Amino acid sequence: MTWRRAALELPTIGVPAAMVLMAGTYPFTWSVPTALAACLALPLRHRWPWLATVMCLPALCGGLGWPPAVIAFYRTGRHTRSPRVALTCVLLATAVPTTFVALNERLPLNQLLLTLAYTFFMSAAPAAIGALITARQDLTTSLAETARAREAELEAREATARASERARIAREIHDAVGHHATLIAVESAALAATTTDQHTKDTALRVRGLAKETLTEMRAALGLLNAPREPAQGYLDLPNLINRARAAGLPVDYTNHARTTPTPAVGRAIYRVVQEALTNVTKHAPNAPVQIHLTRQSHSIHITVTNTASPNPPPHQHHDGTGLHGLSERVTTLGGTFTATPGPDGGFSVEATLPTGRTKVDQKDSTYGGSARNPANA
Incomplete structure (x- = not known):
């Protein structure tokens, strides 16, 4: 005692x-x-x-x-x-x-x-x-345990229903988009094999590569890839992404002063921010100069992607901002901040700040032994 x-x-x-x-x-x-x-x-x-x-x-x-x-x-x-x-x-x-x-x-x-x-x-x-x-x-105690068991059962049912609905949507998207992307890859490969013009051949091969990459990323995002597969693009793939943009004729100035390797989830988010920003420049401001800067702050990485007005602006296009909204959700889920604002010179600026430490999403990341089907991991 x-x-x-x-x-x-x-x-x-x-x-x-x-x-x-x-x-x-x-x-x-x-x-x-x-x-x-x-x-x-x-x-x-x-x-x-x-x-x-x-x-x-x-x-x-x-x-x-x-x-x-x-x-x-x-x-x-x-x-x-x-x-x-x-x-x-x-x-x-x-x-x-x-x-x-x-x-x-x-x-x-x-x-x-x-x-x-x-x-x-x-x-x-x-x-x-x-x-x-x-x-x-x-x-x-028994009533509390019964309530917890009931709540767990309801959550399990909801999770099962959500998973079933997501699987159905994934199959539909995979069948529809996958079919067209596959046709693009096949047609571009055929064009590359039959054309005698070297520039056309290089462009066709690049289109074929982008179509195959689109299929791979779409399947990874929908959770339809079977292990073992290549992981989704991340922080270390930024140079390849920028080189492809330059090869497509986009003048890109890229500087990286972050000098750190973020967690997988944060690395994928950085890649998606830069990718979506470059996609928007290609669509809405073709041939406009782009500046991409990555800097390290105390416990975060700051990404800035800015572009000036396009010298050859395309006809007015309606865009709903779905991609930017998805980026905002992804960055916020990781505990970061995201802004996308038009510039005074007719350009556009995308900025994001992401933590360098391990986030809650990383706890569900397959790299750490969790689930790769988390939306923020795509």
Whole structure:
């Protein structure tokens, strides 16, 4: 028993002992010693409640044992899982003092029955209160566990329904977009094989490569790739992305002063930010100079992609900003910030700040042993 536990036991022993000493009337010379012994035995109730109850029997016969006995019986009802043990203790505490009184005093039957009822009530009441409190706590715990199980079941059903719907949508997108992308790859390969113009051949091969890469990224994003496959593009693939943009005729100025390797999820987000920004420049400001800068801050990487107005602007095109909205969600999910604003010279600026440390998404990343199907991991 620790000192703290012993200190907490002092009131439990001292209060009933004080009540015994203040009784004033002692039926027998041994009444006080047995009652004090019962008080000193109360610490046994934590491990052996029945033993603490039995230790109170001599004190009950002496007439001063009820203060410690009430505590012992409460503990017996509170922590004794077997109803038989608790009932046996109550019957002993009823029968032994009543029998002792009947043998030592000549009482009429009505007083003897009153003594029997009194001893039964004084022993059964605290035991019943303890048992009821335990039953209530068990019921509360059971209801809480049932509620948690029900909630988990509902979450599992919702997750299953979402997964089924996502799988259906993924199949439809894969079949529709995949078919056209495959045709583009086949047609461009055929063009490269039949043309005699070297520039046309290089362009066709580049289109074929982009179509195949589109298929790969689409399947990875939809979770349809079977392991082992190449992982989705990330931070280390930025030079290849920029070289492809330059090969397509886009003047790109790229500087990277981050000097760090971010986590996989953050690396993919950086790649997607730059990729979407270059795609938008190609669509809405072809041949416009682009500046891409990556800088390291205290605990984050700052990405800036800016472009000036296009020297040959295309006809007005409606764009709903779906790609930028998706980027904003991706960056926000990782704990970063994202802005996309038009410039005063007719250009456009995309900025994002992403943490360099491990994020919640990385905990679900397959690189860390989690699921690669997390949307932010695509």
